[in-house]
Amino acid sequence: MPKISRKTVVTVLLYVGAVVIAPLFSKAPFYRHVLIMVGLYGLLGVAWNIMGGYTGLYSFGQSAFFGIGAYTSTMMLVKAGVSPWIGMLCGGILAAIVAAGVAYPTSRLRGPYFTIASQAFARTFQILMTNWDYVEGAIGIPLPLMPDTWRFMQFKDKIPYHIIIFGLLGIAILVCYYIANSRTGYYFRAIRDSEQVASALGINTVRQRIIAAMLSAFFTAIAGTFYAQYVLYIDPESVTHHALSIEIVMVAAVGGAGTIWGPVLGAAILMPISQYARAALGGAGRGIDLIIYGVIIMVIALVRPTGILGFFQRERTIEGEGGDDVDTTITAGTGSDDAVRGALGQS
Numbered sequence: 001m002p003k004i005s006r007k008t009v010v011t012v013l014l015y016v017g018a019v020v021i022a023p024l025f026s027k028a029p030f031y032r033h034v035l036i037m038v039g040l041y042g043l044l045g046v047a048w049n050i051m052g053g054y055t056g057l058y059s060f061g062q063s064a065f066f067g068i069g070a071y072t073s074t075m076m077l078v079k080a081g082v083s084p085w086i087g088m089l090c091g092g093i094l095a096a097i098v099a100a101g102v103a104y105p106t107s108r109l110r111g112p113y114f115t116i117a118s119q120a121f122a123r124t125f126q127i128l129m130t131n132w133d134y135v136e137g138a139i140g141i142p143l144p145l146m147p148d149t150w151r152f153m154q155f156k157d158k159i160p161y162h163i164i165i166f167g168l169l170g171i172a173i174l175v176c177y178y179i180a181n182s183r184t185g186y187y188f189r190a191i192r193d194s195e196q197v198a199s200a201l202g203i204n205t206v207r208q209r210i211i212a213a214m215l216s217a218f219f220t221a222i223a224g225t226f227y228a229q230y231v232l233y234i235d236p237e238s239v240t241h242h243a244l245s246i247e248i249v250m251v252a253a254v255g256g257a258g259t260i261w262g263p264v265l266g267a268a269i270l271m272p273i274s275q276y277a278r279a280a281l282g283g284a285g286r287g288i289d290l291i292i293y294g295v296i297i298m299v300i301a302l303v304r305p306t307g308i309l310g311f312f313q314r315e316r317t318i319e320g321e322g323g324d325d326v327d328t329t330i331t332a333g334t335g336s337d338d339a340v341r342g343a344l345g346q347s
Helices: 006-025 029-055 062-080 084-103 111-131 159-180 183-193 195-200 205-231 242-255 262-303 308-312 336-345
Strands: 315-319 325-329
Touching: 006 029, 006 159, 029 062, 029 159, 029 183, 029 205, 029 242, 029 262, 062 084, 062 111, 062 205, 062 242, 084 205, 111 242, 159 183, 159 205, 183 195, 183 205, 195 205, 242 262, 242 308, 262 308
Parallel strands: none
Antiparallel strands: 315 325
């Protein structure tokens, strides 16, 4: 069990304070909608970060797990009147099971080959949802209007949605913190830095890859359930489209993959740009925000490849071999030496 430092406690308290205060700055529904989108994509980014940031599995298939969460809870509500809270848990478990089924046969794939396989899986899932009559295919499913109650996660005001999504994001961040400072986290980083070396150290890389995929899929599906309840309508275009997977990856990459707060920072920067661009420019805004995303990605890749959070990480100078000074960046213990030593020390 990792020790909880005073800095961590202060960070959590600041997070809770920001979540409570932020909606009070404006009563405008659109402002609160933007905050909710920041929380939603922050959750999606943290979920992807478990695979891509810590384990090095660059998946572009997260939209499939998002869709599993959305469709599972929606069908349970529409067909049987089951509360979305139960549907959320069922969708997360189902997504985790599917992720394990996908991760095992792809466990031998590395780098771009794994990325291509994840894209193929997501595309296959989208085609299935588009042509499956049981889930209304391309027509989509409108969610029934239920009483204004917490049981059915439907509210007239946006404040309850704000509380729910940032509560879920807070849980995901705590899980990510625990993973990053546990034996599993060391295993994940060792696999990311060199899967061959990790295997030589005795780490069961296939099992660890499956665990990472299941955790990531679980939280992604939970976000899918929340989205379905928030917009009250789902179809393959909105919850399984490939562009969603790209946006999730960009949120984590821009903020800082492999760090706990990087995906949250990325969502806080990119989502307001996206939402305000679309609000100001209508349908054309969807293209403008992607152009802005591209420019940001290029700037970060040139200036600080570790993401925006890298600008706030302190640097130190150590003495290299032969007395030469070597500059290194402190990246929250994500270096290969840290990972290998941690894996050896906690085996």
